[in-house]
Amino acid sequence: MDRASQEWLSSDERFRLLMDAACDYAIFFTDADGRIREWSSGAEHVLGFREEEVIGKTSHLIFTPEDVAAGVPEGEMREARDQRQAADERWHMRADGSRFYASGRLMALRDESGRLRGYAKILRDMSERKELELLFDTFADVVPSIIWMGDNEGRCTYVNAAWTALTGLTRERSLGTGYQTAIHPEDLPDWEKRLARAAGRPIEARLRCNDREGGARWHLVKAQPLAAPIRGGTTWIAVATDVHESLEAREEAQKNEARWRTIFEAAFEGIWILDTDARILVVNPRMAEMLGYTVEEMVGRLKWEFLFPEDVERVKALFEERRRGETALTHVRFRDKRGQEVWTLMSARPLRSGDAFAGALDMFSPANERRAWEQKLTASERRFRGFFELSAAGHAQVDLRTRRFVAVNRKFCEMTGYSEEELRQLEFSDLTHPDDRAPDEDRFQKLVRGELDNSTAEKRYVRKDGSWFWVRLSVSLERDENQQPLRTISVVEDITKLKLWAAELEKRVQERTTELGTKNQQLEDFCYTVAHDLRAPLRSIGGFAEFLQADFGEELGEQGGQYVRRIREAAARLDRLILDLLGYSRMEQMPLMPAEVNLDALVAGVVQEVEQDIRKSEALVEIAPGLGSVRGDEGILRHVFLNLLSNALKFRRKAVPVVVRVYSERRDRWVRVHVEDNGIGIDPRHRDKVFRMFERLNTGEYSGTGVGLAIVSKAVERLGGSRGVESTLGQGSRFWIELPAADGRGAASS
Missing domain, CATH: 3.30.450.20 (PAS domain)
Structure with missing residues (x-):
């Protein structure tokens, strides 16, 4: 140690000031028997004991009971006496009975003759x-x-x-x-x-x-x-x-x-020493690091140059208090070299030379994070309080130990008719309708046991005047730092009107459903009646036209015979149209009987039904094996494939052998079945039109009513599937339907 440092340490006054300025260190002195004689403000800050509480007592009071019983204090003094000093790193006790981990040294103090006069103890809180x-x-x-x-x-x-x-x-x-x-x-x-x-x-x-x-x-x-x-x-x-x-x-x-x-990585406080004009005499590397400067850049400059402008006057006033011998512990903002705000906690002590003011010693702990969290916490609390009080829904918190309300908002009071003070005296079950208490208690216990993260239920509350109303109650659980249940947080919505509207709506829906069922039945009866009444005259027209041609064909001549044939064809076409309309009506009205449908068996049966048309058109029909199974109505699906295969056989190209392929592919939980032909194809502009009622794109060469694909579309829609067509004009078409797979896995061939 150089001479200047020895002179500095020899000054009792300055040493005392430095000792008191070190607020994060516990420094105290004892006599040779270990009884405390001097107690610093840092010791009071770290250990919590005031000076008058410890003077004259042994240092045993800062050791844990188990260390006292083991003779640790005596052993430490013995080591310091023999070895000049003793290291001390262990758990210690504060005045409030709490424990903290500290590191320090006990140093033996001797006079010039070498006689033991006492001990000096320095402790630093090392709990972190x-x-x-x-x-x-x-x-x-x-x-x-x-x-x-x-x-x-x-x-x-x-x-x-x-x-x-x-x-x-x-x-x-x-x-x-x-x-x-x-x-x-x-x-x-x-x-x-x-x-x-x-x-x-x-x-x-x-x-x-x-x-x-x-x-x-x-x-x-x-x-x-x-x-x-x-x-x-x-x-x-x-x-x-x-x-x-x-x-x-x-x-x-x-x-x-x-x-x-x-x-x-270690963290230490920033420290500087100021002269009487607040000019920096000494600054440590940590302080320079905190503000982004080098030590050389800071020495010799005024303290105010580093402060945040809004804090300069306040800190100047604090410095004047140092002149009067006063200390300070306050937050101070700095502006670092980049211009950023740096919050610190400053502990300041005056320095004196004799009776004269010699400057100040300031120690700074970083406080940016703490200030930021304080500001965020304040803002969050303000937002929560505003939301809690002004919410249109009722909010309530219930203590799990007492089961009583500990916090309610204004809306909850209005809903129940109780004041906040009255509700704090009630348990949550006091507001619950007697018929709803059992299920409500069951949900509450599941929340407490951790079986539910949250709960939402509809129940009835009883108002102060005895009337009751329906609420939707959403409850979550708040836990403490040890994850133990602490209280419930509830959001309560009055759904009484909604319940009444729902009941009224249910009544109206039932009435409309009954009315609609009656009208559908009437419509179905009407369709069958009209179909029967229309087909009877048509059969007569066709029959008489056939008799006329058979009995009077020669007298009618060539033109008359042509007229009779046109009458017969028109009657047959109108009969087919009526039958298709009846089929479409049945498709819309008939009840569904969903079941697992084996497509291989179904399509094979449909091919047999159109066997005569296949032979007539000399067509080749290929059915891929393993079409799969779907969830649907077998009767409806039979109509679907009958129309698709009939269309494929009908719309053929002249002089081109008819080839029809049926195959399927798997798409996630769906089965898509393709019916592909090499016929005349469809103009891309008309692909969507083919599934509409009465749409016929080729009215001259090919017979039909324009209802078959409309039946396919309606049937697939009712089965919860989809349909479509891919086609090239002059090359053929590929119609497809997509239906839910029966087993959720299913396999399909291609």
């Missing part, structure tokens, strides 16, 4: 570091990579669970030099040389680790030196990743290594 160590241990034991640590002598100080799982060595056997047995003998010398030559630099090597089965696997090992020794004298950490199979494990190890470096 201890939590990080526990977090690291937990984290290290769940990662798949091997992790071990060592000291400067090459001895192992830590191995994780993956190490023991791979090598079969226990942690006890691995510590010290025991870990070397897990490294392949040919690779161990090179590893030890690398450690010896590392000189504080990172190491990367490939070596083989022996597994518990007697084999060896290549690992990529990265050893990282630590900035300062940690537990057990550890100075480096090594991560080994199995690279036998893939590079992916190696990349993951690199990511983990980056995370570990972040976890182990």
Whole structure:
């Protein structure tokens, strides 16, 4: 230590000021028997004891009961007396009875003759570091990579669970030099040389680790030196990743290594010392780092130059309080070198030279994240409160222990007729209609047991005046930090009018359904009556025309005979049209009988029905095997395929042999059946028209009513399927229908 520093430390006043300024360190002095004689503000801040509570008492009060019983305080004083100082890193007690992990030293104080006068104790709260160590241990034991640590002598100080799982060595056997047995003998010398030559630099090597089965696997090992020794004298950490199979494990190890470096990076407060004009005399690297400057760039400049403009006057006033000997603990905003806002918590103490003001000592802890969370929390609370109170729905919270309401909004009070104070005295079941309490209690218990994440139900509430109303109740569960159920959060909607409307709507739908059924029956009766009444005269017309041609054909002559033939053809065409209309009407009205339909058997039966047309047109009809099974109505599907096959045989090209193919394909949960021909085809402009009623694209050469494909379209629609056509004019058409597969899997051929 240089002479200037010795002179500084020899000043009791300045030392006391520095001791009080170190608010994150507990510093106190005891006599030779361990009784406390001096107590700093930092000790009060860290340990929670006021000075008048501890003066004259032994330091036992900051040790845990088990350490006191084990004689730890006496042993620590004995070590400090014999060795000048004793390291202390263990759990300690605060005034409120809570425990915290601290690191510190106990130093023996002697006079010039060497006689023991007392002890000085310095403690720093290391709870966060201890939590990080526990977090690291937990984290290290769940990662798949091997992790071990060592000291400067090459001895192992830590191995994780993956190490023991791979090598079969226990942690006890691995510590010290025991870990070397897990490294392949040919690779161990090179590893030890690398450690010896590392000189504080990172190491990367490939070596083989022996597994518990007697084999060896290549690992990529990265050893990282630590900035300062940690537990057990550890100075480096090594991560080994199995690279036998893939590079992916190696990349993951690199990511983990980056995370570990972040976890182990230390964080210290920023500190500067100001002169009487608030000019910076000394600044530490952490402070410079916080503001984005170098130390050299900050020394000699005024404190105000780094402050946020809006805070300058306030901080100047605080500095004037330092002149009067006052301290401060407050938030201060800085503007860093990039112009960004940096929030800090400042602890400030005045410095004096004799009775004169000599400057100030300021310590800063980063507070950006804390301020941001405070602002977000405030904004979130404000938004929640506004939503809670102004919501059009009722909101309520129920304590699970008491089952009583702990918070309700204005709408909930209006709905129930109770005031907020009255509701806080009631259990939620007090508002529930007696007939709804049992199912309501069952849902509540399932929520508490974790069987439901949330619950939505319709129930009845009873108002204060005894009347009841319907509500839709949506409930979720709020849990505490230990995931234990804490309270329910409910949203309540009054659905009484909706219930009345639903009942009225149900009544009207039933009436309309009955009325529609009656009208459909009347319409069906009308269709059959009209068809019968129309077909009877048509049969007479056709019959008399046939008699006329047979009995008086010669007298009618050629032109008269032609007129009679046209009468007969027109009567037959009108009869077919009536039959098709009846078929379309039946298709719309007949009840569905859904069942599994085997398409192979169905199509084979339809082919037999049109056998005469097949022979007449000398057609080749190919039916692919394994058409599959669908969910449908067999009778309706028979009409569908009868119309599709009839169309394929009818619309043929002259002098071209007719070829018709039927095959299917599977599409997820659907079966698509194709009926393909090589006939006249369809102009692309008319593809959608062919499925309409009475649409006939070729009225001259081909007979028909234009109803067959309309029947196909209506039938497939009723079966929940779809239909379509792909066609090229002059080359043929491929009609298809798509229906649900019967078994959800089904296979199809092509």
